[in-house]
Amino acid sequence: MTDTTPRPRFRLFVDAPLSAGIAVALSRDQTHYLASVMRAEVGEMALLFNGRDGEWLARVAALAKAGAALVPERQTRPQAAEPDLWLLAAPLKKDRTDLVVEKAAELGVSRLWPVFTRRTNAGRVNAERLRAHLVEAAEQCERLTIAELAEPAPLDKVLASWPAGRLLLFLDEGGGGPPLAQVLNGLAPGPLALLVGPEGGFDAEERRMIAARPFARAVGLGPRILRAETAAIAALAVVQALAGDWGLGPRACG
Amino acid sequence: MTDTTPRPRFRLFVDAPLSAGIAVALSRDQTHYLASVMRAEVGEMALLFNGRDGEWLARVAALAKAGAALVPERQTRPQAAEPDLWLLAAPLKKDRTDLVVEKAAELGVSRLWPVFTRRTNAGRVNAERLRAHLVEAAEQCERLTIAELAEPAPLDKVLASWPAGRLLLFLDEGGGGPPLAQVLNGLAPGPLALLVGPEGGFDAEERRMIAARPFARAVGLGPRILRAETAAIAALAVVQALAGDWGLGPRACG
Numbered sequence: 118m119t120d121t122t123p124r125p126r127f128r129l130f131v132d133a134p135l136s137a138g139i140a141v142a143l144s145r146d147q148t149h150y151l152a153s154v155m156r157a158e159v160g161e162m163a164l165l166f167n168g169r170d171g172e173w174l175a176r177v178a179a180l181a182k183a184g185a186a187l188v189p190e191r192q193t194r195p196q197a198a199e200p201d202l203w204l205l206a207a208p209l210k211k212d213r214t215d216l217v218v219e220k221a222a223e224l225g226v227s228r229l230w231p232v233f234t235r236r237t238n239a240g241r242v243n244a245e246r247l248r249a250h251l252v253e254a255a256e257q258c259e260r261l262t263i264a265e266l267a268e269p270a271p272l273d274k275v276l277a278s279w280p281a282g283r284l285l286l287f288l289d290e291g292g293g294g295p296p297l298a299q300v301l302n303g304l305a306p307g308p309l310a311l312l313v314g315p316e317g318g319f320d321a322e323e324r325r326m327i328a329a330r331p332f333a334r335a336v337g338l339g340p341r342i343l344r345a346e347t348a349a350i351a352a353l354a355v356v357q358a359l360a361g362d363w364g365l366g367p368r369a370c371g
Numbered sequence: 372m373t374d375t376t377p378r379p380r381f382r383l384f385v386d387a388p389l390s391a392g393i394a395v396a397l398s399r400d401q402t403h404y405l406a407s408v409m410r411a412e413v414g415e416m417a418l419l420f421n422g423r424d425g426e427w428l429a430r431v432a433a434l435a436k437a438g439a440a441l442v443p444e445r446q447t448r449p450q451a452a453e454p455d456l457w458l459l460a461a462p463l464k465k466d467r468t469d470l471v472v473e474k475a476a477e478l479g480v481s482r483l484w485p486v487f488t489r490r491t492n493a494g495r496v497n498a499e500r501l502r503a504h505l506v507e508a509a510e511q512c513e514r515l516t517i518a519e520l521a522e523p524a525p526l527d528k529v530l531a532s533w534p535a536g537r538l539l540l541f542l543d544e545g546g547g548g549p550p551l552a553q554v555l556n557g558l559a560p561g562p563l564a565l566l567v568g569p570e571g572g573f574d575a576e577e578r579r580m581i582a583a584r585p586f587a588r589a590v591g592l593g594p595r596i597l598r599a600e601t602a603a604i605a606a607l608a609v610v611q612a613l614a615g616d617w618g619l620g621p622r623a624c625g
Contacts, residue, residue: 216470224605225593257596257598258595258598259596260595295618296612296617296618297612298613298617337617338612338617339479339612339615341477341513342511342513343477343512344511344512347478350474351478351612353605354592354604355608357593358551358593358605358612359613362594363552363591363593364550364553364593
């Protein structure tokens with residue numbers, strides 16, 4: 118916001134449509150957060166977004182322990198898309214997975230896709246927890262969308278039904294690939310995905326299977342051995358800086 | 372290693388000189404790790420480095436609860452420097468600071484410098500803990516050096532004694548700076564430093580004070596609001612990818 122209104126203390130994602138004067142109800146958790154944690158008051162302003170209608174300045178119209186209603190007053194930002202960038206990541210230990218999810222949201226991925234590999238230790242993914250992290254990070258980092266959480270799936274099935282036209286950059290801890298920046302600088306614009314393996318990496322057969330796909334390209338991330346979550350975060354930053362929405366020339370993944 | 376020897380389970384930083392046949396004693400913590408946690412045995416191989424003599428393959432010659440001796444047999448990598456890249460970062464909450472330290476080591480910083488700013492909540496820094504993180508991350512990511520932990524200091528004092536010839540890229544959450552990649556692409560080779568503020572950012576006067584320095588340049592990290600630790604990690608990745616040792620053309624911070 119460019120005016121002098123103090124910045125609202127709250128920025129919340131809601132499912133409901135947003136338009137001027139039409140009240141929106143908050144979820145139970147959001148109500149608890151506003152009423153009990155942050156001790157908001159009726160009349161206080163908040164920012165709302167729903168991934169479709171942009172961002173709105175809204176006034177707390179009613180607030181009780183059991184529910185809250187906010188009334189949008191004016192749009193502060195029109196809706197805009199994040200870059201079309203997917204992150205395929207093998208689940209890690211709980212705190213490392215949470216870190217990847219939070220940072221992927223901050224760094225603007227449009228879709229997060231948990232993939233199971235041979236060396237993936239986690240047998241399942243707590244989708245509800247991951248989605249909550251995606252929402253919370255989006256609220257904090259001023260995204261206008263929530264990253265889509267795709268259905269977790271084995272890597273071979275994901276590769277078998279890969280969509281035409283999307284390049285898959287495979288973070289090859291084996292060191293075989295050219296530097297990520299070099300590959301990005303040579304790309305034509307188009308949708309991208311990054312693939313990062315589990316701790317311990319892909320096994321040799323998996324690496325061959327990935328490399329054999331015409332849509333996959335191995336990329337390198339320098340001479341040090343990065344942990345899986347570091348590789349994911351570092352690669353997302355480089356992609357956004359060079360081919361995404363950090364403002365450098367034509368966008369490869371716009 | 373390019374031969375078929377199985378990769379050792381241990382890679383340890385030691386202070387002692389490394390040369391063939393001269394035994395090296397481990398610290399008490401390292402001894403405990405080898406003997407009790409990993410149940411190493413006499414005759415097992417480990418990798419050692421000390422930041423000066425490269426990396427060595429060494430054999431466990433003696434191992435008891437109270438001490439261990441390893442004998443270097445052959446050098447596996449000659450000593451090499453990391454890029455000359457500093458990270459100046461305001462301390463965050465404990466876990467977020469630990470994350471920055473670990474990732475800074477993985478991403479190859481040569482010096483980590485905790486700086487206190489007006490909005491820094493932490494009044495002190497546990498240097499011993501930070502240094503332990505720098506060592507552990509270096510062991511894991513196959514660095515040949517340990518990042519130097521500089522004496523924590525107030526930002527104004529750090530800026531007042533800034534060394535000639537080193538450019539300070541200031542991660543400006545205010546959004547005023549040109550994109551980081553654009554700035555990096557226009558740089559002549561030379562030593563670099565990154566400066567990232569605390570949660571809540573620098574205050575207006577600090578930002579003016581930084582921007583007024585001839586060695587400082589504000590840079591932007593895209594349209595989303597990154598948390599402080601995300602900004603630090605993301606910027607380090609982009610610097611290494613474009614101007615560091617990830618293998619793309621001339622090095623600005625080599």
